[in-house]
Amino acid sequence: MNDLPLAELEAFAAVARLRSFRAAGKLRGVSASSLSEAMRRLEDRLGLRLLNRTTRSVTLTDAGAKLLERLTPALGEIETALSDINSFRDRPAGRLRLNVPGIVARCVLPDIACRFLALYPDISLEVATQDALVDVLGEGFDAGIRYEEMLQPDMIALPIGPRQQTYVGVAAPSYLKRYGEPLHPRELLHHRAVLHRFASGRIVTWRFERDGEVFAINPPAVLIADTIDMELAVAKAGLGIIFSFEDFVRDALRSGELVKILPEWEDTFSGPFLYYQSRKYMPAPLRAFVDFVRQDRPDPPENPA
Numbered sequence: 001m002n003d004l005p006l007a008e009l010e011a012f013a014a015v016a017r018l019r020s021f022r023a024a025g026k027l028r029g030v031s032a033s034s035l036s037e038a039m040r041r042l043e044d045r046l047g048l049r050l051l052n053r054t055t056r057s058v059t060l061t062d063a064g065a066k067l068l069e070r071l072t073p074a075l076g077e078i079e080t081a082l083s084d085i086n087s088f089r090d091r092p093a094g095r096l097r098l099n100v101p102g103i104v105a106r107c108v109l110p111d112i113a114c115r116f117l118a119l120y121p122d123i124s125l126e127v128a129t130q131d132a133l134v135d136v137l138g139e140g141f142d143a144g145i146r147y148e149e150m151l152q153p154d155m156i157a158l159p160i161g162p163r164q165q166t167y168v169g170v171a172a173p174s175y176l177k178r179y180g181e182p183l184h185p186r187e188l189l190h191h192r193a194v195l196h197r198f199a200s201g202r203i204v205t206w207r208f209e210r211d212g213e214v215f216a217i218n219p220p221a222v223l224i225a226d227t228i229d230m231e232l233a234v235a236k237a238g239l240g241i242i243f244s245f246e247d248f249v250r251d252a253l254r255s256g257e258l259v260k261i262l263p264e265w266e267d268t269f270s271g272p273f274l275y276y277q278s279r280k281y282m283p284a285p286l287r288a289f290v291d292f293v294r295q296d297r298p299d300p301p302e303n304p305a
Contacts, residue, residue: 006078008042013075014140016068019058027128027140052087064199079283093122097117099136100145102228104272105129107159107247109145116214116292123285131198136276142286143276147269157273160293166246167267170258174238181261182241185215194231194242206243208265213218 012037014024021032025304028035036053043050050064060068065094100109104128128141133152136144151157169209171181172206175192196204208215222240225231228248235305236257242249252258260266274293276286 008038009071010075011038012042013068015039015058016060016064017138017140019166021058023213029126054180061182062253073164091122092120092284092288094283094285095124095126096289097141098143098145099128099130099134099139099141101131102129103245103247104145104161107245108272112161112293112296116289118293120288123179123288132200142283143274145274145294147272151273151275157275157276159292160272160274162271164268164272167243167269168246168249169241169243170235170249170253171241171261172236172238172258173256176259178238184266185217185262188217188219188241192222192240193217194234194240195221195224196228196231196244197224199226209267210265
């Protein structure tokens, strides 16, 4: 029992926390089948079943739950110990795992990540794109990036990227020529909409506010999709109106493929924040990234969420 490979125990903890071989494999950069084989070997060594597997779910047995309970702090101590010895290196090394929403992965993080990795070549960056708010520590991430309304109160938040972003409505000139330009949000009920659906299944409601007037609209959809590329293609083809981050449509606005509608109803809001749990025992890669982000934007101070 004392010769259980650490890698198999780490793999078990990942699968047990995420309740998914596929999600754990994606997080660890291995296939779901290799994790399944590792779990089989571990259970054979222990002579106990740790996980109940079906085609639809992964659940813990009582033995698996007890093992996860004892393993979690122990694996945390090992990671902290390995991180601590980074202080003896000339530069930090190791893996930094971030969970970010789609808009950040596409429009905010690439430039920051490239400059950070060029400065710290011994750090490996893993980025998972997920629009829903997640328990970053519980799912094996070092930190997350989210917008202010989604930050958890017990987290430390640090501004990252643009400090303001805008949600805009756009349509192709051919669409407006055919259907006319809406002059008020209520007119959108008579237009064709390109709507976004989150991974949770929730479809974005179009919300407008100006001078005390508030409108929440679910217009008739010509398309409901979960990828901005599909949504933009339909909008550029003149088939519907889209409301999205201005960052997503900026190139199409510059080229004239899309034009703004209802500009006086545009919604401007605070930019994203890097958030993490504590400065104490911070892994060296995360500490390096926090310091980099703080120095990259020296104007706004670090704020608690």
